[in-house]
Amino acid sequence: AQKITQTQPGMFVQEKEAVTLDCTYDTSDPSYGLFWYKQPSSGEMIFLIYQGSYDQQNATEGRYSLNFQKARKSANLVISASQLGDSAMYFCAMSFYNQGGKLIFGQGTELSVKP
Amino acid sequence: DAGVTQSPTHLIKTRGQQVTLRCSPKSGHDTVSWYQQALGQGPQFIFQYYEEEERQRGNFPDRFSGHQFPNYSSELNVNALLLGDSALYLCASSPDGQGLYGYTFGSGTRLTVV
Numbered sequence: 001a002q003k004i005t006q007t008q009p010g011m012f013v014q015e016k017e018a019v020t021l022d023c024t025y026d027t028s029d030p031s032y033g034l035f036w037y038k039q040p041s042s043g044e045m046i047f048l049i050y051q052g053s054y055d056q057q058n059a060t061e062g063r064y065s066l067n068f069q070k071a072r073k074s075a076n077l078v079i080s081a082s083q084l085g086d087s088a089m090y091f092c093a094m095s096f097y098n099q100g101g102k103l104i105f106g107q108g109t110e111l112s113v114k115p
Numbered sequence: 116d117a118g119v120t121q122s123p124t125h126l127i128k129t130r131g132q133q134v135t136l137r138c139s140p141k142s143g144h145d146t147v148s149w150y151q152q153a154l155g156q157g158p159q160f161i162f163q164y165y166e167e168e169e170r171q172r173g174n175f176p177d178r179f180s181g182h183q184f185p186n187y188s189s190e191l192n193v194n195a196l197l198l199g200d201s202a203l204y205l206c207a208s209s210p211d212g213q214g215l216y217g218y219t220f221g222s223g224t225r226l227t228v229v
Binding site: 004035037042044045046047050093099100102103104105106107108 | 146148156158159203207217218219221223
């Protein structure tokens with residue numbers, strides 16, 4: 001079964017500190033992509049970062065980095081120097097190269113940044 | 116450069132009615148996918164359109180149907196609405212259908228069925 005699991009329903013972090021949001025996945029397909037999206041209260045899903053299953057290095061995009069541990073099937077998102085505007089829902093998602101690219105989402109983690 | 120545009124933003128319908136939601140993809144994108152997001156849940160894939168045809172479908176009943184037009188815009192139709200259809204409906208577009216370059220999402224249509 002193909003599944004994404006996010007075990008942290010809610011997280012708090014102090015402004016300017018780093019935070020790690022957990023994501024584990026289950027698949028036997030060797031070709032896949034992993035995504036993180038941010039969803040503020042407005043509802044729009046904002047793309048943050050992408051990691052391909054064959055990528056050798058962890059992906060980074062500004063303050064976002066993805067800690068990809070393929071053997072453990074985990075793809076944790078690290079946000080450095082948290083800002084108040086980072087408060088939102090965060091979703092981990094997965095797609096498969098030979099399955100038309102549909103996204104499978106986790107349940108999400110609500111991040112609250114404290115001033 | 117406009118991103119993905121969805122209309123309407125909010126909608127209230129009565130059980131048993133039919134509804135049509137609309138989506139204009141990001142410029143340069145030819146593949147449109149629809150997702151249903153119930154309150155407190157992650158989005159669930161409904162279907163994907165490419166070259167005006169439904170290419171892939173999730174686990175949703177036939178009451179959910181769609182269409183893609185020659186300009187790549189898309190509609191989602193839901194017939195015989197149930198209370199459980201109340202959700203945020205998200206449209207996402209991509210230039211390649213595989214999502215290798217990420218998907219661009221709209222802000223969604225929030226449907227309430229009463």
